Amino acid sequence: MYPSKNIIQNAVNSKDHTTLVAAVKAAGLVETLSGPGPFTVFAPTNAAFAKLPAGTVEMLVKPENKATLTKILTYHVVAGRMSAADLMKTAKMGMGKNTVKTVQGETLTVTTKGGGVMLTDAKGGASKVTIANVSQSNGVIHVVDTVLMP
Numbered sequence: 001m002y003p004s005k006n007i008i009q010n011a012v013n014s015k016d017h018t019t020l021v022a023a024v025k026a027a028g029l030v031e032t033l034s035g036p037g038p039f040t041v042f043a044p045t046n047a048a049f050a051k052l053p054a055g056t057v058e059m060l061v062k063p064e065n066k067a068t069l070t071k072i073l074t075y076h077v078v079a080g081r082m083s084a085a086d087l088m089k090t091a092k093m094g095m096g097k098n099t100v101k102t103v104q105g106e107t108l109t110v111t112t113k114g115g116g117v118m119l120t121d122a123k124g125g126a127s128k129v130t131i132a133n134v135s136q137s138n139g140v141i142h143v144v145d146t147v148l149m150p
Contacts, residue, residue: 001013001014001134001136001141003135003136003137004137005136005137006033006034006037006136006137006138007033007034007037007039007041007136007138007139007141008021008024008030008033008034009034010134010136010141011024011043011141016045016046016047016143017043017044017045017046018046019044019046019049019050019057020043020044020045020046020049022061023049023057023060023061023069023073024073026060026061026062026063026066026069027066027069027070027073028066028070029070029073029074033077033138034138035138036138037081037136037138037139038079038080038081038138038139038140039077039078039079039080039081039103039138039139039140040077040078040079040080040081040082040139040140040141040142041076041077041139041140041141041142042076042077042078042108042119042127042129042141042142042144042148043076043141043142043143043144044076044127044143044144044145044146044147044148045130045143045144045145047145048127048144048145048146048147049147051146051147052147060072071104071150072147072148072149072150074102074103074104075102075103075104075106075108075121075148075149075150076102076144076148077102077103077104078100078101078102078103078108079101079103080139081139081140082100082140083132083133083140084116084117084129084132084133084142087100087110087117087129087142088112088117090110091110091111091112091117092112096111096112097109097110097111098110102150104150106122106150107122108120108121108148109121113128116128116129116132117129117132117142119144119148121148121149121150122149122150123149123150125146125148125149126146127144127145127146127147127148128144128145128146129142129143129144130143130144130145131143
């Protein structure tokens with residue numbers, strides 16, 4: 001990934017994010033995430049999508065499920081550029097646990113564990129930031145190991 005390229009330009013070149021890219025295209029979010037931002041994106045890997053029940057991804061990328069897919073994907077985006085240090089600081093401000101508002105409108109709970117960042121979704125599912133602070137021209141990507149659900 002190159003810091004001079006935007007989120008989409010980098011994601012399409014990542015072999016670990018082909019499912020995410022296909023989902024972003026199906027949801028019609030390419031133009032948005034190519035925009036000026038800045039955005040903080042929690043980017044699930046292909047392995048994270050593979051943890052979903054069989055057939056879920058195939059169902060979500062169908063045109064009739066675009067609204068649901070968009071809701072899930074925008075739940076992985078926060079307005080502004082938040083580094084891992086910013087996320088950890090946010091958690092510390094809440095005595096080890098705090099929330100960030102997503103572009104989708106709901107919140108993610110941010111905690112720290114073992115010097116890393118953990119996210120908990122609205123359904124109680126946890127996702128670990130496995131690669132932090134991947135700079136983009138229009139924000140930052142944090143790679144996560146689980147798809148977050150609103």
